[in-house]
Amino acid sequence: MxxxxxxxxxxxxxxxxxxxxxxxxxxxxxxxxxxxxxxxxxxxxxxxxxxxxxxxxxxxxxxxxxxxxxxxxxxxxxxxxxxxxxxxxxxxxxxxxxxxxxxxxxxxxxxxxxxxxxxxxxxxxxxxxxxxxxxxxxxxxxxxxxxxxxVRYQPIGFELLPERFTLRQLQRLYEVILDRELDKRNFRKKVLAMEIVKETGEIEKDVAHRAARLYRFDKRRYDRLMKKGFNFEI
Amino acid sequence: MxxxxxxxxxxxxxxxxxxxxxxxxxxxxxxxxxxxxxxxxxxxxxxxxxxxxxxxxxxxxxxxxxxxxxxxxxxxxxxxxxxxxxxxxxxxxxxxxxxxxxxxxxxxxxxxxxxxxxxxxxxxxxxxxxxxxxxxxxxxxxxxxxxxxxVRYQPIGFELLPERFTLRQLQRLYEVILDRELDKRNFRKKVLAMEIVKETGEIEKDVAHRAARLYRFDKRRYDRLMKKGFNFEI
DNA sequence: CCAAAAGTGTTCAAGATACACCCATGT
DNA sequence: ACATGGGTGTATCTTGAACACTTTTGG
CATH class of the missing domain: 3.90.79.10 (Nucleoside Triphosphate Pyrophosphohydrolase)
Structure with a gap:
């Protein structure tokens, strides 16, 4: 052989x-x-x-x-x-x-x-x-x-979320993975500034308090940013 | 079997x-x-x-x-x-x-x-x-x-250098690996501020210009910094 | 004295952090 | 009306970026 x-x-x-x-x-x-x-x-x-x-x-x-x-x-x-x-x-x-x-x-x-x-x-x-x-x-x-x-330099966290999610869920996800608390205002500011999530116009259903807005991950925009040498950091 | x-x-x-x-x-x-x-x-x-x-x-x-x-x-x-x-x-x-x-x-x-x-x-x-x-x-x-x-978040670059090296060599190494030019003053400031290299007191030999100081990597200090959740970034 | 590389500070802009209150909804 | 979590802005600090001249040494 x-x-x-x-x-x-x-x-x-x-x-x-x-x-x-x-x-x-x-x-x-x-x-x-x-x-x-x-x-x-x-x-x-x-x-x-x-x-x-x-x-x-x-x-x-x-x-x-x-x-x-x-x-x-x-x-x-x-x-x-x-x-x-x-x-x-x-x-x-x-x-x-x-x-x-x-x-x-x-x-x-x-x-x-x-x-x-x-x-x-x-x-x-x-x-x-x-x-x-x-x-x-x-x-x-x-x-x-x-x-x-x-998770600190690539948005793989989104794979763990449902297609539509609230910013609070995204924050909790990062808090669990990174094992530390994040400031709500700063977190939202940063995520929204990156423009990699998009509002769907919809809101949560069946919650016993003010319903949160639902977002989805904007992969097209993320890919464009990555090509320009962009660094995703929470 | x-x-x-x-x-x-x-x-x-x-x-x-x-x-x-x-x-x-x-x-x-x-x-x-x-x-x-x-x-x-x-x-x-x-x-x-x-x-x-x-x-x-x-x-x-x-x-x-x-x-x-x-x-x-x-x-x-x-x-x-x-x-x-x-x-x-x-x-x-x-x-x-x-x-x-x-x-x-x-x-x-x-x-x-x-x-x-x-x-x-x-x-x-x-x-x-x-x-x-x-x-x-x-x-x-x-x-x-x-x-x-x-090389951006761990000091593995030092493995490519001789035990004693000049800051200029360290800079060139990063320039080659990252494929971009770095500002000499900012580079030195950052590396020295991290305190992960130590002066040996010696200088280069046999160079046709002002001889550069030789440094070595301070692994003890680096390890201590890493334990405290330190991030090495050039 | 000339060529070659070493060494050194300051200013400015941007990004990160800290922090507290009002809003909308269901019960 | 109250409980629950959603949503928002500002001031301060820290960090990164840009930038040019003097010093030392050998040839």
């Missing part, structure tokens, strides 16, 4: 850290992660990141999207490669290298339970996680850090 | 983009990359990034350091994982996924030619590269972008 690799090969997997923002408890907005309860050894019954083996005829991105769809029912979501983990003992069975991804979802509009195979999938707050299988705690932590730093 | 992966596996390699700064031509400071001339098919005789297959009993970082040492003689240098490339046709022989790294070296103090196996290694200016094997042009470009953005 000419031109082929003669050594034993590590196995190759992908794992995905799926983040979502929970706005349910009005004031207790928090960041959530999707986990899968394993039904096979090792770590049977334990919680792990969605993921699985990479096939020889699919790209890494394709593998990540396929596993995500198969295990959680989520599709067409923001997905980005995070880091590749290759420590020796990370899988007790054999040598497995994993290419980790992270994904951002807005919960409204994606039905996780619609999946065929999602019976074991569940959301957890990042601040209250169960013990995780393999080195997944480390993977998750790396993803969390990445999200925190990336 | 219980607990083992039943599908065919992609092969796994590491490739390393080694950057160095060339201060030789006084005014024509430029960024260089190390390439290896291949002596096996495919792309025999072509230029490629140093790299090779990952063994089952070494971590990815270890594989990168081993290949670097074997192919270029470089060791104990700054090395960081970049991105994992897994496009389907990237290696004409078979499916190969590569974990790319980038490395930073200061040329004084590392003798590339000392290596046993470095007869085919050479430095190229990033602005004047030969055609590259596989998808290495893309890998190199990704590394270059990463260097440009990372």
């Amino acid at each position: 000419p031109h082929t690799y003669q050594f034993a090969r590590p196995a190759l997997t992908v794992d995905i850290v799926v983040f979502a923002m929970d706005f349910a408890g009005r004031d207790e907005t928090d960041l959530q992660v999707m986990l899968i309860q394993r039904d096979l050894a090792p770590y049977r019954g334990g919680w792990a990141l969605p993921g699985g083996f990479v096939r020889t005829q699919e790209t890494l991105d394709d593998a990540a999207r396929r596993e995500l769809q198969e295990e959680t029912g989520l599709r067409d979501i923001y997905l980005e490669q995070l880091y590749t983990f290759g420590a020796l003992g990370r899988d007790p069975r054999e040598r497995v290298v994993t290419v980790a991804y992270y994904a951002l979802v807005n919960l409204t509009g994606h039905d996780v339970r619609a999946s065929t195979d999602a019976r074991n999938a569940a959301w957890f707050s990042v601040s209250d996680l169960p013990p995780l299988a393999f080195d997944h705690a480390q993977v998750l932590d790396t993803a969390h850090q990445r999200l925190r730093s990336k | 219980p607990h083992t992966y039943q599908f065919a596996r992609p092969a796994l390699t590491v490739d390393i983009v080694v950057f160095a700064m060339d201060f030789a031509g006084r005014d024509e400071t430029d960024l260089q990359v190390m390439l290896i001339q291949r002596d096996l098919a495919p792309y025999r005789g072509g230029w490629a990034l140093p790299g090779g297959f990952v063994r089952t009993q070494e971590t990815l970082d270890d594989a990168a350091r081993r290949e670097l040492q074997e192919e270029t003689g470089l060791r104990d240098i700054y090395l960081e994982q970049l991105y994992t490339f897994g496009a389907l046709g990237r290696d004409p022989r078979e499916r190969v996924v590569t974990v790319a790294y980038y490395a930073l070296v200061n040329l004084t103090g590392h003798d590339v030619r000392a290596s046993t196996d470095a007869r085919n290694a050479a430095w190229f200016s990033v602005s004047d590269l030969p055609p590259l094997a596989f998808d290495h042009a893309q890998v190199l470009d990704t590394a270059h972008q990463r260097l440009r953005s990372k």
